Every structure is written in structure tokens, then in C-alpha cells.
Amino acid sequence: MMKEVTPQEAKTLKDQGALIVDIREPDEFAREHIDGARNIPLSQMDKAARHKAGEIVIYHCKSGMRTQANATKLPADQCEAYILKGGIEGWKAAALDVAADRSKPIEIMRQVQIAAGSLVVLGVLLGFVVHAGFFALSAFVGAGLVFAGASGTCAMAKLLGYMPWNRSVTT
Secondary structure (H helix, E strand, O other): OOEEEOHHHHHHHHHOOOEEEEOOOHHHHHHEEOOOOEEOOHHHHHHOOOOOOOOEEEEEOOOOHHHHHOHHHOOOOOOEEEEEOOHHHHHHHOOOOOEEOOOOOOOHHHHHHHHHHHHHHHHHHHHHHOOHHHHHHHHHHHHHHHHHHHHOOOHHHHHHHOOOOOHHHHO
16 A cells, blocks of 8 residues: 655655656646646556656545545556645645646536536426426436446536537547
8 A cells, every 4th residue: 555645745755856646637637736746647547657666656636535545556666656645635735836727617527516416406496486397307417417427427527528618628
């Protein structure tokens, strides 16, 4: 199991030349990341180049949970590998700087949560106020979320990825 390092320890290692690897998806990385971090999404980690012998590598995600859960998938052979405790959220809580670009869209999965939640609320409101048939909208969205969770594919995320504000990030 990889050892965890605190944000302060990671900053010291980074200043000494350690490589910070952000395992989040490109849309998450584009909006906010540790300055100088390299983005190698977990979904592409097996295709990523192995690290140099003796290199110090610090992996992180948003909160640290994704990194911990997938630690066995992270390349740690020939290098000294660590996990950043608390992820980028821990880094920010330690008052360390991040590179942020608020002009980039929020992450696709947050967009899905906003859209799905809005459609469910809309369906319920219209079901009570206009016609009971609108409850089907909420049921349809709920069924889509169950399918997405069971299959690992999300049609709404795919559709949102084609929206103009997401095109430069997802393509």
C-alpha cells in the first residue's frame, strides 16, 4: 500500500522536483488543479508511461478517496510513490495555491447531477400543478440514473458532453 503524505509534505516534495499526478478526468483538471501537476486520468492510467527509476510521484484526486480506492492500479514500480492525503481539497484546505480557470465548465458529473435533479423536481412540480402525467418525467430520469449506475454508462453525461460549453474540454 502506498504511503500518504500531507499537503505540506507534498508541497515540500514538489518543490524538490517530485511529480504531482492528478488522476481526475480532463474536465475536472481543466477547471482547477495543482500548479505543475500532470493529468493522467485513472481511466487511462494503464496506457500511461511508467515513471522513471527513483522518481518521486504523488498521486491525487479531488478528496483522496478515488486515489485510495484505486491505489493498486497506480504505477508505483521503480519510483517512490505517495498518495496526497485529502486530494486537491486537502491541498486547498492547507492554504496551498491551485491553478483555477473558472471560465471552464464545471465537471460533467456535477452537470449531470444538476440536470437530473432539476428534471426530477420539475416533473414532480408539474405533476402536482399541471397534470399527473408529468410524474413520468421524474420516473424516466430516475430509471436513467439506475441504468447509469448499473451499466457504468451515462447517456445524460454523453449528451452534456456535446453541449457547446463542454466541447473544448471533452474533445
